Amino acid sequence: MRKTTRRALIATAVVAATAALTLTGCAKGGGTGGTGTSGGQLVMWTHNAGNKAELGAIEKIVADFNASQSKYKVKVQAFPQDSYNQSVTAAAASKKLPCILDIDGPNVPNWAWAGYLAPLTGMDSTLSKFLPSTVGKYDGKTYSYGFYDVALTMMSRTSTLKEAGIRIPTIDQPWTKSEFQDALDKLKASGKFAYPADFATGLTGEWWPYAYSPLLQSAGGDLIDRDGYKTADGVLNGPDAIAWAKWFRGLVTNGDISAKSGSDPVADFVNGKTGILYDGGWAAEQVRAQFKDDALFLPSVDLGRGPKIGGASWQWGVSKTCSDQAGAAAYMKFAAADKYVAQVAKATGTIPTTEAAAAMVPGYGPGGDNAIFREFSKKFAEVRPVTPGYPFIATTFTKAAQDIINGADPKSTLDQAVKDIDANQKSNNYFK
Template sequence: MRRWFIRFVGFVVCGVLALGQVPIEVTVWWHTGQPDELAVITAFVEEFNAKQNEIRVKLVTIPEAEYTAQVRAAGLAGKLPDVLDLDGPTMANFVWNGWLIPLDRYITEDLKEDFLPSIIAQGIYPPDGKIYALGMVDSGLALWGNRAYLEKAGVRIPTSAADAWTLGEFEEVLRKLATLPEVQWPLDLKLSYGVGEWFTYGFSPIIQALGGDLINRTTWKAQGTLDSAASVLGMTLLQYWIKQGWVVPASAGDDAFYGKKTAALAWVGHWMYGPHLRGLGNDLVLLPMPKLGAGCRAATGMGTWAWGITSACKHPDAAWKFVEYLLQPEQILRFSNANGAVPARKSAIAMSELYKPGAMLNIYAQQLETIAIPRPVHPAYPTITSAFAEAVQNIIAGANIYEELHRAALKIDQDIEENEGYPPFGR
């Protein structure tokens, strides 16, 4: 009887295997950010598992504050999952360490063309030109305005990225707003966010609009670029705005624009749409980044979390099927609606009530197609951002601008030199 039972079980197992009904398990790591994001991602996993029998996705959630450190530890220990959710600026370091595989063989030309160029730029690893990560959404940086104050000051209100204020106009707007009795500070730069990634995301576009940058993206040297005349000019503008008394100090908190309404403009991203709308209602208006540079050049921050497949994945085709499912326009739109970020695909933007042409937040989409500059896709990015943020903090406090940027450039180049140039970069 026992022998018969064993044969029967073996027959059943072999039959199931023959029918392809033993699913491939794909482990996915996700950073737990906003609760609404987690709810949508969890729903995506459940729906994907329910719609087919070949693949079973196992979702592992890790607190955002610990996430990147856990990925690094897993990478060094050879214990990475199959699919990673990763913050865009960390991608180059992960690729350099050999933890991600290129996705190009899965990405058709039509799919690539439908993505925002900013998403593609963030996902390309410069040494080989291949794409290693794709996001469902992107972020955006622009100016939020209090329409009532702008109209009272008699200033022009731009309606598109092409229509943005020039540097001269922008500073004249700040002067006029400063004369209004309701306005204590014309501009909130979110200095209350403190030293960190915001200083790079929010303020590197100032130097980039003027022709500077955080690092030379061909030689991968910071000296001569971060401390160039163009970069110094950009930080001179920032320091000048502060010295004029136009900028909300960090000590004033986060709500000068949308709460106390003592600020008329807020230089910040899409994530403040909800608080701003609740605070200002019909007086809320979204404005493009000002054209600070010669030739009416502007720049905007961009980049956010994206999906990649690890080198530890034994079934990359199965892993891609799940990633591909997440990247469908309908899923992207659901995720965008949950967290408010810019849909990563043009077809999803066209369906979005917030981001489609003529919608409230469309300027973010316009800018991501035209003036977005990714943060440097380089393994030394952690040093690049920390050195620049420290320099910005000191510049805000009144320090010598060239000295601070030069010191930051030296720190970056020293890190790169200590890592022998992070080959194959700079070759």
């Protein structure tokens, strides 16, 4: 995946907090005052102003749609990523949303609840072929779909693991918690690395819940009880969660990872500073360029409940205030074709969401170099909590995890996070 996509992921928690309308006491932004049209055109907004490859792929879909019929015309307006979500929330407040817009996957429940989005209808058959993590749902309705997903992976080298006497894990037999610790101990004993592993702890924002809550879930905890989304008590501060927090902090205490790694963990890995890198499949191109056939892309560690990785990336939806719902729906159905899924996934270097599209993208077909990432996503992806309160949950978890890795008491820190999350859910009447 290109760095612009990584930046999109990292920025989510900050801008999502804005998208949450500060959550407490916010009013839904529905109504019919907006149009999303301009001079007979369907206006589309995207965050891709700084990403020429992805923007170009989207513009090609729009051009094909516009040429395919004469009734509707879509007009693309691209925004800088850093200001995109603020632009959306401001437009929603004044009921001037565009007809079609992209949304970061974890924000879909919040934007649907706030009245920004209209449900997508008549697409069940098409979307049943998409990876589940790429279809945005809330309260029993579908609101968005994405052309791609991304996958977390443990990266290393065949030569590194063999020289240290470490078993190479597979999808069916990932490293257990004890095996992973044994691998770290052996790499440390080799004296070849500044740290045995790099968990990219120097990154910020949404990276923290995206990367580290799956490890919490693998250990048996979670960010909130998904049965009703009313409380985090018992799942974010229960025995399994506390054990995860102690393990996470222990990686730093033992000298296995840095509490704050460098700003470019991929560069550090390819330059030999670390033996294992926990990062995204977007690094594959750079890692393969350096290590060729020696490069390994491995499943995440199993901390007790099987490996877990984050799911959901940028997706597309229709605004509730669009005055031409039929036109917007026509575009959404047109754009969901396999060839367009392949087109966008190829441009971004990401996982195509359908099997047919994967066969069209070099490396993602059966036996391809990148097919492993689609397998990880299919088997291990866990979407972030499907609640409008997610933006608050994300920032609360991020602060707690950062405090813990820097030495805060795990139990008291997680207890406070639970109190904060529960208070926010309750103050919003559990987003009913």
